[in-house]
Amino acid sequence: MTSETGAPAPTRVELLGLPAARLAAALAPVVDRPFRVRQVYDALYRRGETEFDAMTDLSRELRRVLAERCSVTLPAVADRRQAADGTTKLLLRLADGATIEAVDIPESRRRTLCISSQAGCGLACAFCVTGFWGAGRNLTAGEIAGQVILLRRLLDLPPTLNLVFMGMGEPLLNLEAVRDALEVLGETISHRRITISTAGVVPGIEALGRWPRRPNLAVSLHAPDDERRERIMPINGSYPLADLFAALRRYPLEPRRRITFEYLLIEGFNDAPRDADALARRLAGLPAKVNLIPLNPDPVLPDWMRRPVEARVDAFRARVERHGLTATVRRQRGHDVAAACGQLRAFGRDPRAPRSRMRGVGR
Ligand code: SF4
Structure with a gap:
């Protein structure tokens, strides 16, 4: 020019x-x-x-x-949808035309924003609609922080917010930008109210452990053994459970903090009582809590992935708790606008379009 x-x-x-x-x-x-x-x-x-x-x-x-x-560039709002339960999903367009999503989740006693760290995701988790659409690019720190600034401006958000990196992308594969974004967002949101959710990127967990002010850590586990985990999370091939748990046991948690383990419940795949026992054995000795997520159905997911009935979900939770662990069930939020967990993708994409995937991660 x-x-x-x-x-x-x-x-x-x-x-x-x-x-x-x-x-x-x-x-x-x-x-x-x-x-x-x-x-x-x-x-x-x-x-x-x-x-x-x-x-x-x-x-x-x-x-x-x-x-x-x-x-000073904020993302532009390309689309906005509100679910019956008050959850708002925004499709945001970045300066280069890439699109990401951010979700506002109002709950009775708290307000949570779910934001993206990458435009797309190359980790190809089998249950995840974002992963279905394939790799994109890392967001800049400004694009990450901009989601929060924009949502604060557009929605009537209270001053105290929780922030979760559970939108599009794997935050620990974009560590530098996430760290810078957290530094500036830390002016208005305490790091204790911020959660980074990872699919299990071991070097990223180790790097996070060296940060002076660490956010909460959540790990997408979803299966208690390597064989089943690798079937739904190709990253397990690069960082198997032994390596992942060795890193988690070394992770310097602050006092009274626990690592959250997200466990997607898929009917007939990982929701049996013996799976709850195996999960509890896997977490033994770690300051841990379990967040159970009954699968959110979506047309792009394989047919064998079905949501268990509520009684089975409750039985699984009770079984995990029998081992002395805290377990909660994440109730479905924003499902009617595809804002629920694992459903983030660019609005209106044709679910029959071919996959573009980058399997596994480099190591
Ligand atoms: S679950 Fe997370 S890490 Fe896995 S494909 Fe989806 S966005 Fe990527």
């Missing part, structure tokens, strides 16, 4: 998602005093202001220069 004079048009520096030190470096050519950088930082991340004009504590001249040289 060129300007009217024929010279290349200056590229604007994107500010959203930059943590304090990198924001200071990016602003160095236009902002000379540290407290001015802090004002921009607070405007972006404490007040969620994304228009320079709204940053009225800055001088008019500085706002003009910032608008000329910098940008």
Whole structure:
């Protein structure tokens, strides 16, 4: 692109998602005093202001220069659907046209946002509609934080929010951006209210364990043995259960924290009483809680994947609890707008379209 004079048009520096030190470096050519950088930082991340004009504590001249040289880009809303239970799913379009989804889940005593860390996912979990659509790309820290800033603006959200990385993508395969996003989101959301959910990326778990302020950790387990887990989660081939649990046992949990294990219940596959016993044996000695998720049916899933009846779900939970573990059942939220767990994908995609998958992960 060129300007009217024929010279290349200056590229604007994107500010959203930059943590304090990198924001200071990016602003160095236009902002000379540290407290001015802090004002921009607070405007972006404490007040969620994304228009320079709204940053009225800055001088008019500085706002003009910032608008000329910098940008703050939020995702655009491409579609918005609300389920009967109040769950809102947003399809968001990023600057390069990629689409992601974010979900607002109101509950009686808390409000949870479920956000994406990648546009698509290459891990190809057999039960997951996002995985069905194949790999996309990593989101930037700004695209991750932007989901929260946008949802706060669009929906009438309370100041205290819970945040879960359970939308599209595997957050531990996009660690740097997730870390930067958490740093800036940490201005308004305590790390204790943030949960990173992983399919079991062992190097990512080890890296997360070295962060000074660690969010909660959830692990998608879904089967108590390697054979069945690998059948529905190809990542198990790269990081089998022995490696995964060795990493989890080394993970430096803060006092009174537990690792959440998500366990999808699929009729006749992993929902028998002996599976509950095997699951409990697998978790023995770990500070753990179990979140049982009865499968959400979807036309793109294989026919053999069916949701167990409620009595079987309750029996499984009771059996797990007999081993002294805490187990909860995640009730279906937002199913009528395909916002339930494992159902995130770009709205309106043809479920008969061919799969594009990247099997496993590199190691
Ligand atoms: S469940 Fe998570 S890791 Fe697995 S394919 Fe879906 S988005 Fe990816």
